[in-house]
Amino acid sequence: MSLLEVNIQQAGYKANIETIRNIHFSIMKSELVGMIGSNGAGKSSTIKAFLGELPFLNGEVKREKGSNYSYIPERPIFYPELTLWEHFEFITAVEELGESSLSYAKEILKKFRLIDRIHEFPATFSKGMQQKGMIALALFTKPDLLIIDEPFMGLDPGSTKLLLNMLEEEREKGTGILMCTHILDTAQRICDSFIIIENGTMKASGSLGEVLEACGAEDGSLYSCISIEDEVNE
Ligand SMILES: Nc1ncnc2c1ncn2[C@@H]1O[C@H](COP(=O)(O)OP(=O)(O)OP(=O)(O)O)[C@@H](O)[C@H]1O
DSSP, X not given: OOSEEEEEEEEESBTTBOSEEEEEEEEOTTOEEEEEOOTTSSHHHHHHHHTTOSSEEEEEXXXXXXXXEEEEOSSOOOOTTSOHHHHHHHHHHHTTOOHHHHHHHHHHHHHTTOGGGTTSOGXXXXXXXXXXXXXXHHHTTOOSEEEEESTTTTOOHHHHHHHHHHHHHHHHHTOEEEEEOSOHHHHHHHOSEEEEXXXXXXXXXXXXXXXXXXXXXXXXXXXXXXXXXXXXXX
C-alpha cells in the first residue's frame, strides 16, 4: 500500500483558472521521490493541492490510514510570538507526543548546531538557521511521510551533508519522502524515482531510466528533462 496516492485532474488558486492538471503519482514506504521542474512549473502548487491548501481541487488524494506527515515549505514559517524551543513544546503538546520527542528534538538541534539558540525567536535567525529549524521541526515528530520543498536552500555545505545523511536515515526507517529541488545532480544521485513537472502538468514520471527516456535525454542527465526557454534576443 502506498503512503500517498495523488490523482489531480485540475487544481488552482482561483475558480476557472487552472494552475495544475493531470498529475498522478504515489509514494511508497522508504521511497525518495524527486519532483523537478522549472520555476513556476507547478511543483509547490502540486504539494499544496494534495495537502488541501489550494482553494480549488478536482481530484482525489489518499493517505495511508493512521499515517502522519511533515511538510517543510519552500519559505520557513514560524509563529512570531514563540521561541524556537516553544515551537517544539507547542507541537509536542498539541500532538501529544511525549517527552521522548523533545529529547529527539534536542539531538537534531545539536547536530544542526542550533542548540545554543533555541530560546531565541526564529525571526532573528539567518536564512539557513531558519531552514534548519524547520527541518528539525519536521523530523522530530517522526513522520511516515516527509514532504520537503527546496530543502537545501540556504544550507551551508556541512548542513547539506547532514541533511543528506538524515534523509538516508529516514528512508532506512521506512519514511516516504517527496522532495522538490533544483539541485539536479544531487536529485539524480539520491532519488529512487522522479516526477517531472512542466507547465502545470506531468511531463514524465518513474525511475531515472524511465524519465530520461520519456524526455529523450540522451546525455543521461536530468538537466535535459527541464525545458529551458529560448534566450530573448537583444
Ligand atoms: N498564491 C498564489 N496565487 C496565485 N497563483 C499562484 C500562487 N502561488 C503560485 N501561483 C502560480 O502558480 C504557478 C506555479 O507556481 P509554483 O509555485 O507551483 O511553481 P514551482 O514549480 O514551485 O516554482 P519554483 O521552482 O519557482 O518554486 C505560477 O504561475 C505561479 O505564479
